[in-house]
Each structure stands twice: as structure tokens, then as C-alpha cells.
Amino acid sequence: MALEDIRRLQTRLLREHLEFCGKQSPYYRSLPGDFDLSGFQIADLIKIPAADKTILSEKNDMFIAVPEAEIRDISFTSGTIGASCRIAYTESDLDRLAYNDATGFACSGIDRGDRVLLTCTLDRCFIAGLAYFMGARRLGATAIRNGINSLESHADIIMRLKPGAIVGVPSFLRYLGNFLRDNKIDSGCVKRLICIGEPLRDENMETSSLGEQLLQVWSARIFSTYASSEIVTSFTECSAQCGGHLPPDLAVLEILDESGNPLPPGDVGEVTVTPLQVTGMPLIRFRTGDISFMLDSPCRCGRFSPRIGPILGRKAQMLKIKGTTLFPGTFFTALNSSPEIAEYYLEASGDGFSDRIEIFVALKDPGTRLDQVAKRIQAKSRLSVPIREMPMEDVRKKVFSASRKPLRFFDLRAAPAKNIRSADACEFSS
Numbered sequence: 095m096a097l098e099d100i101r102r103l104q105t106r107l108l109r110e111h112l113e114f115c116g117k118q119s120p121y122y123r124s125l126p127g128d129f130d131l132s133g134f135q136i137a138d139l140i141k142i143p144a145a146d147k148t149i150l151s152e153k154n155d156m157f158i159a160v161p162e163a164e165i166r167d168i169s170f171t172s173g174t175i176g177a178s179c180r181i182a183y184t185e186s187d188l189d190r191l192a193y194n195d196a197t198g199f200a201c202s203g204i205d206r207g208d209r210v211l212l213t214c215t216l217d218r219c220f221i222a223g224l225a226y227f228m229g230a231r232r233l234g235a236t237a238i239r240n241g242i243n244s245l246e247s248h249a250d251i252i253m254r255l256k257p258g259a260i261v262g263v264p265s266f267l268r269y270l271g272n273f274l275r276d277n278k279i280d281s282g283c284v285k286r287l288i289c290i291g292e293p294l295r296d297e298n299m300e301t302s303s304l305g306e307q308l309l310q311v312w313s314a315r316i317f318s319t320y321a322s323s324e325i326v327t328s329f330t331e332c333s334a335q336c337g338g339h340l341p342p343d344l345a346v347l348e349i350l351d352e353s354g355n356p357l358p359p360g361d362v363g364e365v366t367v368t369p370l371q372v373t374g375m376p377l378i379r380f381r382t383g384d385i386s387f388m389l390d391s392p393c394r395c396g397r398f399s400p401r402i403g404p405i406l407g408r409k410a411q412m413l414k415i416k417g418t419t420l421f422p423g424t425f426f427t428a429l430n431s432s433p434e435i436a437e438y439y440l441e442a443s444g445d446g447f448s449d450r451i452e453i454f455v456a457l458k459d460p461g462t463r464l465d466q467v468a469k470r471i472q473a474k475s476r477l478s479v480p481i482r483e484m485p486m487e488d489v490r491k492k493v494f495s496a497s498r499k500p501l502r503f504f505d506l507r508a509a510p511a512k513n514i515r516s517a518d519a520c521e522f523s524s
């Protein structure tokens with residue numbers, strides 16, 4: 095669609111969405127103010143207060159805009175930050191979701207008749223796996239729902255069914271790719287990896303170290319996709335692989351600064367989404383807590399829809415050090431690309447005015463000089479950060495103290511955010 099047509103379509107759907115919220119949503123009915131929707135433009139969105147995870151959790155029932163009997167699925171957000179939150183979907187929301195994921199798959203080049211191996215769960219009240227299943231089905235592709243299963247079972251499926259695409263978390267796909275290579279299992283049938291939860295690009299849109307590692311172990315192209323259970327919309331990379339495309343009929347995208355003002359394309363801020371055509375739990379200007387930027391230049395694939403850059407971190411984990419604003423992910427990136435390092439974690443401390451960060455590492459060869467690591471961190475963060483070598487046992491004890499999943503960021507600041515795993519810096523929140 096041409097830019098003008100996108101704008102016209104979005105304006106019409108946005109007016110319908112606002113009218114629906116004003117009539118049906120107890121939460122939006124309770125907000126003061128009355129809008130003349132006939133002349134409402136996208137730029138007028140700023141007049142409507144944004145919602146976030148906190149208000150959605152606190153006033154959860156008030157956001158449900160249909161009678162209980164019309165709800166077909168109840169999911170929960172993962173609650174990485176704050177409490178988990180109930181999300182209700184109607185029949186038409188599930189239909190919309192199927193269309194959304196079919197569109198995303200098609201954007202990355204998956205076609206009718208392709209086999210898609212899903213390595214994410216369909217149960218445990220998560221929406222992601224269900225959405226990918228419905229998307230594959232809607233597209234006319236074949237879903238293979240192996241979910242969270244053993245490496246051996248995925249390998250067996252790859253040998254027997256030869257899927258052309260796999261959907262999964264990049265760090266898991268790296269693990270699976272290494273397993274296949276070590277066991278001399280041919281994975282050449284897999285042409286596409288649809289990657290959720292961890293970014294494949296850095297802030298300059300260059301392939302991240304995790305992305306590079308995937309490219310080394312798979313002979314597939316890698317596509318990033320971003321979504322969450324609240325916004326029910328995914329932003330998936332196309333063949334040009336330079337940001338996830340917004341499906342223009344499903345959402346309006348804004349990037350907001352800390353005061354809630356929209357930022358121009360390229361500026362880093364909070365990803366804020368108004369999902370369109372949602373009936374169960376309609377939202378206006380939902381602040382996701384994820385930090386990224388918008389790209390609005392025409393894409394090489396020919397689409398004019400705006401794109402979203404990689405998720406650089408979560409707002410609650412934002413660090414302010416000596417006037418520089420950055421996220422734990424910046425350090426994770428530098429440390430992940432350091433071959434000297436076997437294991438690591440970060441500690442943030444501070445009084446609310448300026449944060450301090452300290453990095454604790456276990457080295458593959460204890461006693462190796464840390465100059466190169468320090469240089470990489472400085473190049474990525476423009477900061478000189480203390481790095482302390484620790485015995486492997488101590489670092490592992492800390493990183494794996496809470497669960498089998500590694501925790502690599504420990505927030506000891508005055509108002510601490512929850513401690514996070516490296517992958518959670520950008521976790522797919524459904």
C-alpha cells in the first residue's frame with residue numbers, strides 16, 4: 095500500500111476502534127474527556143492518556159469490553175516485570191491473530207505448503223505458540239507443534255519431516271543448531287529461522303553476535319519478529335531484514351519519550367501500540383515497556399509500512415551512567431562476543447541520580463588479561479566499566495541461583511527492577 099492509503103486506512107480503523115472503546119470498554123468509558131471522532135486524526139492520539147502494564151494489571155476487569163460469554167481464550171502475560179496479567183480474546187480476536195501471524199509469516203517469505211516447526215509452547219496460558227499455529231494454518235502452511243521438547247525430538251523431526259522454517263528463541267536455536275552439527279545431522283532443509291524474544295540486530299541494524307552465531311550453525315536466513323500478548327500484533331522482518339514491518343490494518347505504532355510525547359523516526363523511546371480491530375480487551379496507546387525506535391524510510395522489499403528496530407531493552411532496566419542512557423543488553427552483547435569469557439553477570443547500583451555498573455566474569459583460561467574485553471565494552475557502551483574476574487564456581491552459583499535459566503542482571507538500585515536473564519532484556523512477553 096502507498097503511504098497515503100496506509101494513513102487513510104489507519105485513520106478510519108482508528109476512529110472505529112476509539113468509538114468501540116468509548117462504548118464498550120468500562121475502563122475507557124471511565125476516562126474523562128469527549129472526542130469528536132469524525133475529525134479524529136492519528137496525530138490526535140496524544141490527547142488520549144497511554145495505558146501500561148501496571149494499569150492493565152490493577153484494573154484488569156475494567157479493560158474487558160465484551161460479555162464474559164464472548165471470551166474464547168484467556169492467556170496470561172509472563173510477568174517478567176511486575177505481576178502476570180490476564181488477557182481475554184474473543185472469537186474475532188483469535189481470527190485477527192491468525193491473520194496477523196499469517197501476514198507475519200508471509201512477510202518473511204513462508205508460503206503455502208511450507209512446513210513450519212514450532213519450538214514454543216502452545217499451553218501454559220501463553221498466546222505465542224497458539225498464534226503461530228493459527229498463523230501457519232491460515233497461511234496454508236503446515237505447522238509441526240513440537241513445542242518445548244528435547245533436542246533429540248527436534249532433530250528427529252528435522253530428519254523425517256524436513257521443515258523449511260523453524261520458529262523459536264534464538265539462543266535455543268543456536269543450541270539446537272550446534273547439536274545438529276555435532277551429531278552430523280543435515281539441517282539444509284531449514285531455509286528460515288523466525289526468531290522471537292531476542293533481537294538479531296543491534297542499534298545500528300547490524301546483525302548481533304547472536305544472529306551471527308545462528309548464521310554460522312544454520313544454512314538459513316534469520317528473521318526477527320516482535321509481539322506481545324497485550325498488543326496482539328507482530329512486527330516481522332521481510333526479505334530486506336532491516337526491521338519488523340507493522341501490519342498497518344492491525345495497529346498504530348508510536349515511540350514515546352519519558353513524558354509520553356511521540357518521538358520522530360530514529361529516536362529511541364518506549365514502543366507504544368494501539369492495536370486495531372480488537373474486541374475482547376481493546377487498548378489505546380499501550381506502553382509496552384520495551385525500548386526501540388521506528389524506521390519509516392521505504393523498505394527495499396517495496397512495503398511502505400513503518401518498521402520497528404530491535405528491542406534494545408526494557409524501560410525498567412534502563413541505566414543512566416555518567417549522562418549516558420543504556421540497557422543491560424548493551425553489555426550482554428559485548429560480553430557474548432568475547433571468546434575469553436565463559437560466564438558472567440552484571441550488578442547495577444546507585445542512588446537514583448547516577449547508576450553504577452560492575453561486571454563479574456569467569457574466564458575460560460583463568461588469569462587471561464581483560465584488555466580486549468574492556469575494549470569491546472567501551473566500544474559498545476562508550477563507558478569504562480569495572481570488570482572483576484571471579485572463580486567459575488562463584489559466577490555459576492550466582493547466575494543459576496534462582497532457576498535453571500540463567501540470571502545475568504542484578505539490580506541493586508534504590509528502586510530495583512526485577513533481576514533479569516540475558517534473554518529477558520527483550521523477552522517476547524507473551
Ligand SMILES: [Zn+2]
Nearest residue numbers: 332334393395
Ligand atoms: Zn521490508
